[in-house]
Amino acid sequence: MSISRWLSFALVVLCAHLARSFSVSNPFGSLGNRFNSLAALRAAPPLPDLYEASVLELQAGLDAGQFTSVDLIKAYFARIEEVNINGPGLRAVLELNPSALSEAAVLDAERKLTGKRSELHGIPILLKDNIGTIASEGMNTTAGSFGLLGSIVPEDAGVVKRLRAAGAIILGKANLSEWAHFRGNVASGWSGRGGQSSNAYFPHADPCGSSSGSGIAASIGLSAVTLGTETDGSITCPTSHNNLAGIKPTVGWTSRAGVIPISEHQDTVGPITRSMTDAAIVLSVIAGKDPNDNFTLAQPAVVPDFTQALNKDALKGKRIGVPRRVFLNDSITGNDPSINVAFEQALLTIKELGATVVDPADLPSAEEFVTSNNETIVLNTDFKVQLNAYFQALLKNPSGVRSLAELIQFDNDNPTLEEPAGFEDQSDFIASEATTGFNATYFGALAADHELGSTQGIDFVLEKFNLDALVLPAPGFTTAPAAVVGYPIITVPLGFFPDNVTIGSAGPETVYPAPGVPFGLSFLGTAFSDFDLIGFGYAYEQKTQTRLARKAFPAAIPTTQLQDVIGK
Ligand SMILES: *[C@@H]1O[C@H](CO)[C@@H](O)[C@H](O)[C@H]1NC(C)=O
Ligand SMILES: *[C@@H]1O[C@H](CO)[C@@H](O)[C@H](O)[C@H]1NC(C)=O
Ligand SMILES: *[C@@H]1O[C@H](CO)[C@@H](O)[C@H](O)[C@H]1NC(C)=O
Numbered sequence: 001m002s003i004s005r006w007l008s009f010a011l012v013v014l015c016a017h018l019a020r021s022f023s024v025s026n027p028f029g030s031l032g033n034r035f036n037s038l039a040a041l042r043a044a045p046p047l048p049d050l051y052e053a054s055v056l057e058l059q060a061g062l063d064a065g066q067f068t069s070v071d072l073i074k075a076y077f078a079r080i081e082e083v084n085i086n087g088p089g090l091r092a093v094l095e096l097n098p099s100a101l102s103e104a105a106v107l108d109a110e111r112k113l114t115g116k117r118s119e120l121h122g123i124p125i126l127l128k129d130n131i132g133t134i135a136s137e138g139m140n141t142t143a144g145s146f147g148l149l150g151s152i153v154p155e156d157a158g159v160v161k162r163l164r165a166a167g168a169i170i171l172g173k174a175n176l177s178e179w180a181h182f183r184g185n186v187a188s189g190w191s192g193r194g195g196q197s198s199n200a201y202f203p204h205a206d207p208c209g210s211s212s213g214s215g216i217a218a219s220i221g222l223s224a225v226t227l228g229t230e231t232d233g234s235i236t237c238p239t240s241h242n243n244l245a246g247i248k249p250t251v252g253w254t255s256r257a258g259v260i261p262i263s264e265h266q267d268t269v270g271p272i273t274r275s276m277t278d279a280a281i282v283l284s285v286i287a288g289k290d291p292n293d294n295f296t297l298a299q300p301a302v303v304p305d306f307t308q309a310l311n312k313d314a315l316k317g318k319r320i321g322v323p324r325r326v327f328l329n330d331s332i333t334g335n336d337p338s339i340n341v342a343f344e345q346a347l348l349t350i351k352e353l354g355a356t357v358v359d360p361a362d363l364p365s366a367e368e369f370v371t372s373n374n375e376t377i378v379l380n381t382d383f384k385v386q387l388n389a390y391f392q393a394l395l396k397n398p399s400g401v402r403s404l405a406e407l408i409q410f411d412n413d414n415p416t417l418e419e420p421a422g423f424e425d426q427s428d429f430i431a432s433e434a435t436t437g438f439n440a441t442y443f444g445a446l447a448a449d450h451e452l453g454s455t456q457g458i459d460f461v462l463e464k465f466n467l468d469a470l471v472l473p474a475p476g477f478t479t480a481p482a483a484v485v486g487y488p489i490i491t492v493p494l495g496f497f498p499d500n501v502t503i504g505s506a507g508p509e510t511v512y513p514a515p516g517v518p519f520g521l522s523f524l525g526t527a528f529s530d531f532d533l534i535g536f537g538y539a540y541e542q543k544t545q546t547r548l549a550r551k552a553f554p555a556a557i558p559t560t561q562l563q564d565v566i567g568k
């Protein structure tokens with residue numbers, strides 16, 4: 001503890017002591033206290049419903065002493081117990097943090113003594129299982145794979161360091177599409193360790209991925225907030241499928257240090273939550289420079305308070321473009337027509353909110369996204385280099401796997417764990433293993449990606465039509481132009497598949513589309529335009545309140561609430 005930290009700590013202890021002795025010895029003091037607590041009782045708002053509870057509601061209850069962070073951990077653990085393996089078997093959560101209750105008790109005591117460190121003080125957060133946490137706390141970091149079970153990471157991920165400093169409590173690790181969906185042609189939401197996770201809006205529906213468990217957990221209140229990661233679609237799509245608000249930050253806003261990699265050019269860490277407000281609170285905490293991820297050194301000098309972007313009038317006077325060609329063509333995207341019906345309605349709402357909709361605002365590169373193989377070249381090459389470096393940096397890995405080549409072999413040697421029927425494919429691994437490092441083809445593909453995503457893509461159209469952002473339905477090809485240049489995407493609820501939608505297959509154990517399964521609306525922009533996009537997402541979310549229009553199917557709604565755990 002630094003001297004100044006110690007001094008302020010000592011001062012607070014002294015004040016607390018003085019206050020206590022004053023109220024005991026002074027009759028007015030104790031009367032006053034009794035009156036205050038009666039008033040507080042009378043005025044106490046009802047306990048928040050954990051299905052929907054926001055960070056600010058939870059923080060108000062914690063500050064008012066209605067419940068503690070220990071209560072919150074107990075309640076979320078019980079809710080997970082109800083639906084994860086039991087009940088509908090959603091398989092959203094891989095591991096609970098065995099240290100969460102003791103960490104919560106310490107943070108509760110600190111709140112009483114010195115107040116809260118931030119809006120995330122004492123707030124439980126669930127992490128996608130590719131985000132590293134020190135093993136001594138009791139959890140694994142495995143990307144869902146037995147090939148990393150029991151591995152010891154050198155330190156917490158950069159974003160985890162920031163969460164802990166802000167007082168957040170890691171609730172557990174979320175299931176995901178194994179290896180963030182870079183193993184091969186395997187259904188979304190499946191991992192060897194966690195099995196097939198599923199959506200809470202229709203039995204066995206695809207939760208999308210790769211941040212599947214984060215999305216499912218956020219959708220029904222298995223945690224206050226969650227983190228996911230995206231390389232191309234992995235925050236946007238589970239946000240969309242699970243009726244949520246998500247931020248895929250510009251690559252460089254949030255550190256990837258300690259996150260199991262795919263590609264430094266595209267990977268990014270961001271919040272998946274029930275509201276834009278919660279997402280902005282989380283992003284404000286996790287964004288920032290990290291010497292262990294030099295892409296973060298390119299970010300603006302000051303990390304804004306992203307909650308300052310939450311303005312209901314944020315769309316007023318703005319120019320929003322619709323890149324219609326390819327991205328709204330169902331025969332290319334494969335989207336059910338009901339998505340475009342809801343999207344056309346959303347454009348009217350955006351106009352009502354005071355924006356000029358520029359339609360069409362087509363990307364010159366649009367068609368090339370359907371056929372271009374440049375992204376695959378970059379990801380295949382980066383993955384092998386970066387994953388091998390990740391293995392090398394581990395302090396221990398009991399599986400014995402130390403490289404991508406050994407991982408492929410490990411999966412083949414352990415088919416019951418890693419290649420059960422219908423989940424055998426390793427084609428991404430194999431293609432990546434075949435790459436030979438950074439050569440002219442690789443640098444050509446990187447340059448082509450910049451051309452496709454920026455100079456003939458997003459930046460081209462923003463400049464040509466003097467736009468503030470682009471808007472598209474989240475499902476489809478939406479994420480690709482932003483993915484290849486590391487640009488941000490903000491996603492909010494747009495609608496739900498109608499009850500008569502034709503149910504399709506999404507894998508050996510999952511269906512999509514399906515009645516009542518949600519889909520989202522995405523705002524896209526240039527590098528570091530996240531702040532503005534958050535405002536646009538918030539204005540749309542507040543006007544439409546689409547999330548509240550439909551709930552999960554009854555068996556997928558946990559019943560445990562705070563009143564069931566307080567004082568127990
Ligand atoms: C990892 O998972 C194993 C098996 O579930 C468990 O025994 C262990 O406690 C977990 N945590 C760590 C840090 O290895
Ligand atoms: C970032 O760091 C890596 C190695 O840690 C190095 O190879 C690369 O050149 C650095 N990039 C920049 C932009 O500094
Ligand atoms: C949609 O895509 C299909 C297949 O590429 C194409 O034939 C059709 O003309 C496109 N429709 C529009 C409206 O552009």
Ligand SMILES: *[C@@H]1O[C@H](CO)[C@@H](O)[C@H](O)[C@H]1NC(C)=O
Nearest residue numbers: 368371372373374448451452
């Ligand atoms: C990469 O993108 C460029 C520019 O659009 C295109 O000409 C080329 O065919 C693409 N390469 C591959 C391998 O897809």
Ligand SMILES: *[C@@H]1O[C@H](CO)[C@@H](O)[C@H](O)[C@H]1NC(C)=O
Nearest residue numbers: 434435436437439440441442
């Ligand atoms: C670069 O390496 C890849 C394999 O990683 C290979 O397919 C390609 O031909 C190489 N390009 C050049 C120019 O050598």
Ligand SMILES: *[C@@H]1O[C@H](CO)[C@@H](O)[C@H](O)[C@H]1NC(C)=O
Nearest residue numbers: 336338498499500501502503
């Ligand atoms: C579903 O119902 C709507 C409205 O009644 C109708 O327009 C649509 O054609 C139906 N779709 C299917 C696949 O039956």
Ligand SMILES: CC(=O)N[C@H]1CO[C@H](CO)[C@@H](O)[C@@H]1O
Nearest residue numbers: 084085093094095096193194
């Ligand atoms: C927290 C939790 O329920 N974890 C479970 C996730 O799924 C695996 C595989 O079924 C179980 O072993 C874990 O207990």
